[in-house]
Amino acid sequence: MTPSLATPALNVAGPNVDTLYGYAWIDLAHGPLVLTVPDTHDRYDSIQFVDAYGNTFSYVGRRQTGTKAGVYVLTPPGWTGKLPDGAKEIPASTSLVFSLTRTLVRGDKDLAAAQQVQQSYTLGPLAAYPHGQKQPIPQENALNVLPILDLSKSGPAYFDQLGTLIKAYPPPLQDQDGVSRFANAGIGAGLTPSHNPALAPLLAKAVPSGLARIHAAKLATGRQRLVRQLQDNELHSRSFGQGGRQSGRSRRAHRKRSSVFSANGGPDGKPVSGKANYKLVFPAGHLPPVDAFWSLTLYGPDYRLVENPIKRYAINDRTAGLAYGADGSLAIHIQHAPPAAGQMQLAAGAGRAIQTAVSHLPAAAPNSITARTSCRLSRLWLHNRAPQVSATVE
Numbered sequence: 001m002t003p004s005l006a007t008p009a010l011n012v013a014g015p016n017v018d019t020l021y022g023y024a025w026i027d028l029a030h031g032p033l034v035l036t037v038p039d040t041h042d043r044y045d046s047i048q049f050v051d052a053y054g055n056t057f058s059y060v061g062r063r064q065t066g067t068k069a070g071v072y073v074l075t076p077p078g079w080t081g082k083l084p085d086g087a088k089e090i091p092a093s094t095s096l097v098f099s100l101t102r103t104l105v106r107g108d109k110d111l112a113a114a115q116q117v118q119q120s121y122t123l124g125p126l127a128a129y130p131h132g133q134k135q136p137i138p139q140e141n142a143l144n145v146l147p148i149l150d151l152s153k154s155g156p157a158y159f160d161q162l163g164t165l166i167k168a169y170p171p172p173l174q175d176q177d178g179v180s181r182f183a184n185a186g187i188g189a190g191l192t193p194s195h196n197p198a199l200a201p202l203l204a205k206a207v208p209s210g211l212a213r214i215h216a217a218k219l220a221t222g223r224q225r226l227v228r229q230l231q232d233n234e235l236h237s238r239s240f241g242q243g244g245r246q247s248g249r250s251r252r253a254h255r256k257r258s259s260v261f262s263a264n265g266g267p268d269g270k271p272v273s274g275k276a277n278y279k280l281v282f283p284a285g286h287l288p289p290v291d292a293f294w295s296l297t298l299y300g301p302d303y304r305l306v307e308n309p310i311k312r313y314a315i316n317d318r319t320a321g322l323a324y325g326a327d328g329s330l331a332i333h334i335q336h337a338p339p340a341a342g343q344m345q346l347a348a349g350a351g352r353a354i355q356t357a358v359s360h361l362p363a364a365a366p367n368s369i370t371a372r373t374s375c376r377l378s379r380l381w382l383h384n385r386a387p388q389v390s391a392t393v394e
Contacts (some may be wrong), residue, residue: 001118001136002143005105006305007313012143013303017103017314018295019044020118021135021143026097028076034087034129035060035074038120039065044104044292045117052094052169060090061102062292073126077172084129091173104293109317152211156194156203163191184216277333284328293317 001022006015015021026033035047037060046061060072064213071087076095083089090121101121115138151158162182167189171179179188185203186193193199217303260394267278286296297308297314305313324330 001138001253002140003118003138003141004111005114007311008307010141011304012146014294015143015305016102016297017305018316019046019104020114022118022121022189023143024099024123026074026099026123027109028074028079028092028097030075030094030125032075032079032081032126034084034122034126034133035072035090036130036133037068037070037072038117040103040117042067043106043114043117044102045191046102048102049090049092049123050098050100051092051172052096052165053171053175054356055093055172055174057093057172058090061235066172077170081126084126094169094190096169097311113147120138129322151207154207156200156207158187159187159203160192160194163188163193167173280332282330282332287317287330290317 005017005020007017037045037047039194040062042062045067046059046063048056049058049060050056059072065072071084072090073083073087074090074092075081076092078090087233101118103118105111107310117134120139122135124130124132124134126301149332166179170189182188185206186196186199193203282288293316295314295316315349322330
């Protein structure tokens with residue numbers, strides 16, 4: 001568990017600066033595990049469960065199961081048995097599970113309370129419940145064990161390892177079709193195609209070719225795509241290209257109802273740049289309609305947080321000093337030059353590319369973020385419906 005909010009020292013893609021993080025690799029090969037959660041008293045928390053194929057198959061937390069204390073039993077495929085009284089079963093789609101926790105921090109003065117909630121989660125084997133439950137281990141930048149994937153030097157041996165994993169963790173139903181397509185290339189459960197002299201040279205070329213296709217997959221471009229994402233609350237695709245690009249950046253993205261949204265271009269369809277000035281407006285009554293929180297975060301081109309002199313990496317619904325117009329609207333100015341009096345600014349480096357744009361905060365004032373490098377501004381947490389945003393180039 002991370003006892004503090006993320007900073008640029010965290011070497012993972014796309015972290016938020018709103019929640020404390022925690023993770024666990026869970027092996028269900030020897031039987032179910034029991035998760036206990038405390039009463040969070042309406043605090044946002046989320047425990048996400050991801051199978052070996054990157055599918056989020058369940059959540060425990062405020063939106064899905066409420067904020068009361070509870071007991072949950074994570075079970076492997078095909079398990080049958082008796083649950084403890086009052087416990088709820090979470091059937092896993094593979095026996096290998098990655099779990100990611102997020103616990104909201106409501107402000108600097110709330111950090112200790114959030115840490116207390118975080119330390120109250122427990123995990124242990126069903127066979128030893130309740131005496132075998134273990135608390136999380138606090139560690140700064142704990143998520144650095146989950147670096148951004150770089151498969152560029154993997155070579156054909158990558159597909160041997162893939163075969164080993166497919167054998168150990170058979171694909172769930174929704175992935176069986178896709179995995180079966182690999183058979184024509186000699187890739188499958190327990191197979192070692194790199195040992196095949198006819199296949200190995202082809203597979204060596206397949207890795208860079210596949211990575212190029214993944215990197216070319218566009219998650220969002222331009223204002224129309226941005227607004228459409230917000231309206232449809234839809235981002236994470238079953239497309240292998242888009243799914244691969246998401247998984248390459250982070251262990252696994254949220255489901256769409258707890259999602260992040262970004263745009264790779266400005267309202268004029270061109271890449272956002274520090275050479276231009278932009279204004280993003282949320283009309284009165286059309287701020288992100290969340291029931292938990294919203295947040296706007298600055299990233300570099302590698303999707304890591306961007307260092308800046310004021311150590312501010314995001315703005316959110318808890319940011320003090322947000323300035324609204326007389327009509328109740330919130331206007332955010334995205335530009336390198338200092339803003340006019342009373343304006344909200346996202347300060348971009350002069351002439352630098354900003355690959356995404358959505359929001360605000362200040363350098364000396366409480367409403368802007370300073371970017372010295374190429375940057376990506378994204379991560380808008382939404383639920384159910386979209387704000388009626390508009391964006392212009394000034």
